Structures are given as structure tokens and as C-alpha cells.
């Protein structure tokens with residue numbers, strides 16, 4: 001961020017009065033441009049015992065599989081974001097249920113939310129951002145080709161919960177391990193990578 005979106009003048013980094021960290025502040029009009037985490041919302045669209053996944057047609061992780069989801073827009077609810085993204089990426093209509101997982105992804109300033117959802121019919125087709133869309137049971141999931149650590153962890157927990165028919169909220173953090181790998185630090189569930 002280099003220029004003020006209000007007046008076009010140059011921004012400088014300084015700690016505003018009564019603040020405790022550097023912000024981008026406009027040298028001319030004094031406006032403080034805050035940078036805050038972004039929210040990524042996914043749906044877990046279920047049909048019988050299968051989950052709808054999309055094969056990504058965009059970077060990052062082109063060609064890998066993920067739950068339908070994306071950046072929340074202004075003027076929408078998190079639930080609306082989940083159903084909008086599912087329609088855009090998978091051509092599928094869903095009914096959105098409870099929040100299932102929430103991950104802090106602090107190293108890239110993101111929060112990932114996944115909502116449980118039901119497909120209203122087994123009809124879907126890939127949108128512009130997907131190469132392919134399909135329904136997968138636990139045994140059919142391409143576990144080695146999942147795009148994001150938060151999605152993989154959510155899917156593993158979901159299938160583990162499925163027989164109990166209870167889906168308590170899962171809270172976790174994604175942290176960078178010593179070998180630069182992404183590690184899930186689970187707060188209230190047992191994270192199993194196998």
C-alpha cells in the first residue's frame with residue numbers, strides 16, 4: 001500500500017497516537033489505512049455420505065482438490081458467502097447449516113471458516129475456477145491431492161464425526177513448522193495426519 005485511497009497522497013508507516021503498532025498513514029489528510037485479516041469461507045456440501053469437492057483451475061494449487069469456498073465479500077453474511085462460492089465454483093445449490101471448523105491462519109493474515117451444508121439435489125457442474133467437480137466418500141477422497149491444510153483437516157474430522165451424527169465446532173491454528181511445512185495446531189480435537 002503506497003498511496004492514500006482518499007486523497008492520492010503518499011502513505012508513510014508510523015504508529016498513530018493511542019495505537020501500538022505501525023500503520024499506513026496518509027501524510028496529507030491523516031487517514032489511517034488499517035490492514036486486517038481476511039475471511040475465507042468454505043462449504044462442506046454433503047449428498048448422502050459423500051462430500052462435493054472442486055479441482056482447482058486457478059493458482060495457488062492448480063489441479064488440486066478443495067471444498068468450494070473463497071473470500072467473503074462486503075455486504076454478505078458468512079453463510080451467504082458459502083452458498084455463493086458453491087454456486088460459482090461447483091454450480092451446486094446448498095442449504096447451509098452450522099459452522100463446523102474455524103482456523104486461524106495468522107502467517108498469511110487469514111481466518112478460514114467451513115460450514116456444514118446439504119446439496120439440495122445431486123446436480124453440479126464445474127464453474128470457471130474449477131476443472132472438475134465430484135462427490136467423494138471417505139475412501140474416494142484424493143487425500144494426497146488436497147489443496148489446503150485447513151480443508152484436509154476439516155474433511156478428516158468431518159468423516160470421523162459422520163458415524164456419530166454430531167458435528168461439534170473444531171478450532172485450530174495453522175502454523176509453519178521448522179521444515180516450512182504447514183502444521184495444524186488443534187485446540188479441541190485430535191488432529192491425525194494419517
Ligand SMILES: [Zn+2]
Pocket residue numbers: 004005006007008009026027028029030031
Ligand atoms: Zn489522504
